[in-house]
Amino acid sequence: MPSPINPDVLARQDELAACFCPRDPFRHVVIENFFRDEYAQQILAQFPPFERGNARNEAGELGNKSTVEKICGLGSAYAALDDLVQSREFLDLIGKITGIDDLLYDPWYFGGGTHENRHGQDLDAHVDFNRHPANRWHRRLNLIVYLNHEWDDAYGGSLQLHSDPRSVDDRVITITPKFNRAVIFETTETSWHGFPRITLPSDKQALTRKSVALYFYTKDRPAEETAGTHSTIYVDAPLPARIQAGHTLDEADIDELRALVERRDQHNQRLYRDLAAMTAQFEQAQAALYSGHLGRLRHVARVALRRFRGG
Numbered sequence: 210m211p212s213p214i215n216p217d218v219l220a221r222q223d224e225l226a227a228c229f230c231p232r233d234p235f236r237h238v239v240i241e242n243f244f245r246d247e248y249a250q251q252i253l254a255q256f257p258p259f260e261r262g263n264a265r266n267e268a269g270e271l272g273n274k275s276t277v278e279k280i281c282g283l284g285s286a287y288a289a290l291d292d293l294v295q296s297r298e299f300l301d302l303i304g305k306i307t308g309i310d311d312l313l314y315d316p317w318y319f320g321g322g323t324h325e326n327r328h329g330q331d332l333d334a335h336v337d338f339n340r341h342p343a344n345r346w347h348r349r350l351n352l353i354v355y356l357n358h359e360w361d362d363a364y365g366g367s368l369q370l371h372s373d374p375r376s377v378d379d380r381v382i383t384i385t386p387k388f389n390r391a392v393i394f395e396t397t398e399t400s401w402h403g404f405p406r407i408t409l410p411s412d413k414q415a416l417t418r419k420s421v422a423l424y425f426y427t428k429d430r431p432a433e434e435t436a437g438t439h440s441t442i443y444v445d446a447p448l449p450a451r452i453q454a455g456h457t458l459d460e461a462d463i464d465e466l467r468a469l470v471e472r473r474d475q476h477n478q479r480l481y482r483d484l485a486a487m488t489a490q491f492e493q494a495q496a497a498l499y500s501g502h503l504g505r506l507r508h509v510a511r512v513a514l515r516r517f518r519g520g
Contacts, residue, residue, distance in 0.1 A: 255284035
């Protein structure tokens with residue numbers, strides 16, 4: 210059975226590796242016609258219905274994004290994809306293009322799998338979580354294959370790579386999510402990416418933004434790229450440039466401002482939940498430290514230390 214990968218991609222490994230090397234704004238490469246065309250059509254044909262996926266956001270509310278992480282049960286094309294991405298040949302191909310050796314496949318597809326985004330969805334600029342939650346591997350690469358026969362940057366939803374979304378000098382590269390177009394990019398503490406709100410014309414609102422996301426890991430990474438373990442870090446979108454003194458707000462402005470405030474509230478709520486969880490863990494550890502045999506030993510040691518100092 211032939212590989213699902215387009216033979217042209219296999220023949221251009223050195224050229225693609227040269228494209229990946231420049232850091233502008235960080236290392237990435239865009240690959241057209243990544244899969245054989247007939248296989249890409251099968252992946253699209255077996256793409257799961259929106260209702261099958263997890264459509265709850267980080268606040269636990271139903272939203273306009275649906276994901277299915279475990280792709281194996283989606284049909285024969287996805288079973289073949291699962292076989293492909295864990296094969297040594299495929300991992301070595303991605304390793305050669307990116308210069309990152311000993312890549313590891315994620316059997317959980319944590320955060321990956323199929324992604325579908327509807328009208329009204331956006332994704333604030335962010336850097337991804339940097340360690341796998343199950344085995345603490347280092348997250349190194351994202352590989353996203355888009356499945357949209359019809360898309361235009363004017364619709365929103367195009368991938369944006371940022372040099373620094375917090376800076377007025379932020380440099381942005383836009384990648385339109387066209388059918389069978391793949392993008393591979395490194396995941397580091399500065400690989401900021403996201404996409405603007407999907408705003409479809411009234412006669413196009415049945416369209417959705419479809420993609421398959423694959424993440425790759427290594428057991429180690431260079432010391433200069435290593436940071437403390439963290440979850441996804443977002444930068445809230447700034448106010449639209451049109452919101453200036455003297456501007457009269459219309460209904461669209463109000464909707465956009467309301468969405469920005471709601472998104473900021475969601476991010477704050479997530480941070481509060483994380484802080485509360487860490488506080489609870491600290492209190493549990495503190496209680497364990499001062500109870501049982503260890504607690505008694507600490508008490509004896511403190512009494513002995515006071516006596517020693519008093520003597």
